[in-house]
Amino acid sequence: MTESSVIENRLERAREAAAERDLEALVCFPSSNLTYLSGFEDEPMERHLFLFVTPERELFVAPEMYDHQIRDASPVEDVRTWSDDEDPTRLLEAVGDDLDIGSGRLLVDDRMWALFTQDLRSTFPDASFGLAGEVLSDLRIRKDEAELEALREAARISDHVSEQIRALAGEAIGMTEAELAAEIDRRLEDAGGSGVSFETVVGSGPNGARPHHRHGDREIESGDPVVLDFGTWVEGYPGDQTRTVVFDGEPSERFLDVHEAVLEAHNAGVEAAGPGVEAREVDRAARQVLEERGYGDEFIHRTGHGVGLDVHEPPYITSENARKLEPGMVFSVEPGVYLEGEFGVRIEDLVVVTDGGCERLNDSPRGWQSL
Helix, strand or coil, X not given: CCHHHHHHHHHHHHHHHHHHCCEEEEEECCCHHHHHHHCCCCCCCCCCCEEEECCCCEEEEEEHHHHHHHHHHCCCCXXXXXXXXXXXXXXXXXXXXXXXXXXXXXXXXXXXXXHHHHHHHHHCCCCEEEECHHHHHHHHCCCCHHHHHHHHHHHHHHHHXXXXXXXXXXXXXXXXHHHHHHHHHHHHHHCCCEEECCCCEEEEHHHHHCCCCCCCCCECCCCCCEEEEECEEECCEECCEEEEEECCCCCCHHHXXXXXXXXXXXXXXXXXXXXXXXXXXXXXXXXXXXXXXXCHHHCCCCCXXXXXXXXXXXXXXXXXXXXXXXXXXXXXXXXXXXXXXXXXXXXXXXXXXXXXXEEECCCCCCCCECC
């Protein structure tokens, strides 16, 4: 299936969903939703750029300078443009007349800036508004083969670099967290990745007890547990893997017990995943292990999050999410234990739900030893 036909298939599904919900239009602006539905990617800016999807058709409203760029990137043929010396809301009014937007429902991009939402409300004062995630979350939550291929390659690169970094062994001692993070970033690029999917985490010793610590000037010491959480982009899809490593020296007995407990919880979460299973059952499987091992209070975040065009997206693997898992859903399984002032341990793989269970996308060693 070509990229163009993939996008056309997504647009058809979006039109059908809009019709089923009796919507007048979905309105996307530069975000992962717009990329998913059109193939065109750009950053948010101060100029008005929208993709309207109705039950019958779709069209772009865009700055004149983007005309050829959008046509080259997207199969959407109807591109309406405005110039910098024009009021873009006049074009919005004309588009509203053409699409017969009146007092029905408009669902706008969840990440649309308030500036543009307000202009849409002013232009279509009789319409009611909601969030496009009401429709698009369900469309995006099951990955197609093109998406899975990119996610598998991103995971392969993460695995490759994970093994390279762990092979540093004693050479990592004395490096700062920031220096090791820069080395990881360089190797991700060298392995074929496109930048980093999020700021690389290198949390050594007590810094590892902060789940969202990134990296700093602390030097890695012998015996330090080091949390390594990183990934790279492949064709717009991210890798996301975590391992906790001791590069050299002997860790404490307490660390060995915690690491064993987290690995057991991680495996329990992966084994619980499958079609028809509620997302919360994966969380409960991992959480129960840590509670039984005496570390339940130190597991202070959800067990996982969906991964796609966004690093964090549905399905969220939380204790309250009753959404049933379906083939094609991709998410992380990443239990952790965080002992403030001492160290942290987190182990994370991405998995995809299959017809018969789930498949790990990551397969680098999960133990704590260097390679």
